[in-house]
Amino acid sequence: MADVKSALPVYIVDDHDKVLPFIHRAIGSKRLPFSGTTIVHFDAHPDLLIEAHLKATDTFNKNHLYSSVSIATWLVPLLYAGHIKTVIWVKPPWAHQIPDGKCEFWVGECKETGYIKLTCTENYFLSESLYVSEEQLINKKFVTLFTVTVEPQEWPTSPTLNSDSEDSDCSFNSSSTNQEDQKSTTRSCPLFFTEQKTPKNIPQQLDLNSSENQTTIKINKSSSPINFTPELFAELGPTNDLILDIDLDFFSTKNPFLEVYTDRQYQLLKKLYEFTKPKDSSHEALKECVQSRSKQLQKLEQMFHILDKNPKAPIDQSIQRWDILEALVEDLQISADDVDYILVHDAGCTCDDTELPHHISTDAQIDILMQHTGTILSCLPQPTIITIARSSEDEYCPPVQVDAIQQSLLQMLTDHYPDIKMEKSYE
Numbered sequence: 510m511a512d513v514k515s516a517l518p519v520y521i522v523d524d525h526d527k528v529l530p531f532i533h534r535a536i537g538s539k540r541l542p543f544s545g546t547t548i549v550h551f552d553a554h555p556d557l558l559i560e561a562h563l564k565a566t567d568t569f570n571k572n573h574l575y576s577s578v579s580i581a582t583w584l585v586p587l588l589y590a591g592h593i594k595t596v597i598w599v600k601p602p603w604a605h606q607i608p609d610g611k612c613e614f615w616v617g618e619c620k621e622t623g624y625i626k627l628t629c630t631e632n633y634f635l636s637e638s639l640y641v642s643e644e645q646l647i648n649k650k651f652v653t654l655f656t657v658t659v660e661p662q663e664w665p666t667s668p669t670l671n672s673d674s675e676d677s678d679c680s681f682n683s684s685s686t687n688q689e690d691q692k693s694t695t696r697s698c699p700l701f702f703t704e705q706k707t708p709k710n711i712p713q714q715l716d717l718n719s720s721e722n723q724t725t726i727k728i729n730k731s732s733s734p735i736n737f738t739p740e741l742f743a744e745l746g747p748t749n750d751l752i753l754d755i756d757l758d759f760f761s762t763k764n765p766f767l768e769v770y771t772d773r774q775y776q777l778l779k780k781l782y783e784f785t786k787p788k789d790s791s792h793e794a795l796k797e798c799v800q801s802r803s804k805q806l807q808k809l810e811q812m813f814h815i816l817d818k819n820p821k822a823p824i825d826q827s828i829q830r831w832d833i834l835e836a837l838v839e840d841l842q843i844s845a846d847d848v849d850y851i852l853v854h855d856a857g858c859t860c861d862d863t864e865l866p867h868h869i870s871t872d873a874q875i876d877i878l879m880q881h882t883g884t885i886l887s888c889l890p891q892p893t894i895i896t897i898a899r900s901s902e903d904e905y906c907p908p909v910q911v912d913a914i915q916q917s918l919l920q921m922l923t924d925h926y927p928d929i930k931m932e933k934s935y936e
Contacts, residue, residue, distance in 0.1 A: 515928065517891070517893075517926050517929045517930065518535070518894050518932065519895040519896075520894065520895070520934065521899065521915070521931065521933045522897070522899070522935055523899045523901060523935040523936075524580055524898065524900070524902065524903065525552075525556060525900060526578045526579055527898075527934065527935075528754065528896035528897075529574070529586075529587075530571075532587065532592070532752065535893070535894050541894065542750055543591070544594070545591075545750075546592060546593050546594065546750045546752060546893075547593070547594065547595040548584075548587075548597070548751070548754055549597045549599060549751065549752070549753050550754045550756075551753075551756060552598065552755075553603070553604045553759055553762040553866045553868075553905070554604070554606065554758070555600075555607055555633065555656075556580065556581055557584055557585060557596070557598075557634075558581045558582045558585070558637055558639070559582055559585050559625050559637070559639050560578060561624075564623050565623060566618075566623070568586045568589050574586060580900070584596065585616060585625060588650060589616050593752070594652065594653065595652070595655070596652070596654045596655070597654075597655045597657065598655065598656045599657055599659060600656065600659070601659060601868070601878065602659065602660055603762065603868035604658070604762070606863050606866075607656045608631075608656065609657055609658050611653065611654070612631065612653070612655075614627055614654070615650065615651060616649065616650050616652050617648050617650065619641055619645055620646070620647055626639055626640070626646065627639055627652075629654075632861065632863075633861075633863075635787065635795065635798055635799060635802065636784040636861035637802075638799045638800075639799075640795055641799075642796075659881055659882075659885075661877050661878070751889065751890055751891075751893055752894055752895075752896065753889070753892035753894075753896070754897075754898075755896070755897050755918065756898040757897070757899050757900055757901075757911055757918070758900045758905045760870060760878050760906075760910075760914050761868070761869055761874075761906060761910050761914065762867060762868050762869070762870075763867060763869060763905055763906065763907050764867035765903060766859065766865065769856065771840070774844070775856075777833055777836055777837040777840065778837065778853070778856060778860055779860040779864060780833050781830050781833045781860075782806075782858065783860070783862075784802065784861035785798070786862065805829050808825065808827070808828045808829070809828065809854060809857065810854055811825075812825055813850040816838065817850040820848065820850075824838065837853075875910070875917070879917050882918075882921065883921050883924070886925050887925065891926065899935060919931070
């Protein structure tokens with residue numbers, strides 16, 4: 510029987526935020542270091558949003574933290590606390606919330622509000638009003654985010670890149686591709702990913718047909734393919750501790766709101782919550798963008814809370830696109846006797862410049878992604894802990910597929926790491 514202390518722990522939860530206590534426990538027991546850990550995050554969603562009303566100081570009150578965070582907001586408190594320094598988000602071909610590449614930014618406490626904010630200028634963060642300038646932060650931590658898309662050569666379709674990403678302030682740095690690096694004897698993987706380094710104001714053009722690139726997306730000639738190899742970790746600096754985090758919706762993804770609302774209602778939601786991008790990348794434009802977006806979301810939230818108490822309340826015509834809101838409310842009230850307006854707002858907040866990913870995979874597609882996940886794992890250092898989220902109760906992973914995906918994943922993990930100890934924390 511394997512020594513429990515030496516066995517690799519695998520924690521399985523349903524809602525993704527429930528992995529947070531297990532990570533804290535590993536830090537407390539010194540299995541993981543207090544700071545500087547890297548997390549490899551397989552997921553159809555970045556999970557890098559921030560709770561709107563979570564004070565930075567609450568990050569260190571675990572009971573309050575656990576009751577406050579959600580499936581979309583559990584990661585950033587670990588960044589702010591310094592426990593995790595590097596996030597490698599590995600995403601499926603149909604997820605487009607953040608463009609591929611390397612992005613470096615600060616996470617800290619906003620001097621003015623006391624809330625956690627960050628300096629990344631990707632639309633994913635701007636649309637949630639999370640951006641502030643570095644000068645506005647205290648107790649800040651430097652964070653590196655790698656976003657990479659798994660694009661198997663045999664995949665039937667190719668991902669669509671976010672063509673509006675060229676105004677981002679994030680720095681995309683390709684890994685070294687000189688001859689000495691190519692002659693390295695370090696084991697490499699046949700699976701390629703994209704790492705973008707796109708100059709501003711240069712139109713992005715996909716080149717998917719090059720035999721040289723195969724499964725790689727090239728952006729003009731300004732990006733270089735990288736192998737998911739130990740060289741990537743060499744760029745990160747010394748790291749002996751790794752969290753392997755896998756959400757089963759990486760393999761097959763539902764947007765549950767598509768089943769809650771009619772197509773017309775969902776289209777109205779998207780128009781109502783549409784995100785207006787900043788005019789340029791200047792701090793003034795970014796600040797104006799964030800303030801406008803914050804006001805837009807606050808007024809919508811207030812209106813939906815009013816409607817939740819009084820469905821016959823008149824629509825506030827000072828709200829941006831109030832006519833669309835009025836049409837949406839009329840449609841909702843016709844189709845249902847009891848409308849959950851708080852849920853309507855939650856659904857709307859997922860509609861910015863990209864909506865929630867939705868791709869129910871075939872069995873063959875799941876098998877392909879599982880094989881390539883195994884290929885990636887063969888190139889990674891052995892993780893210190895593994896966390897798995899089923900995401901079936903909220904239906905981000907199709908419930909009819911989740912058990913089969915989990916069984917296949919656990920078999921693959923056992924093949925790679927024979928000495929593991931699984932702990933299931935779900936019903």
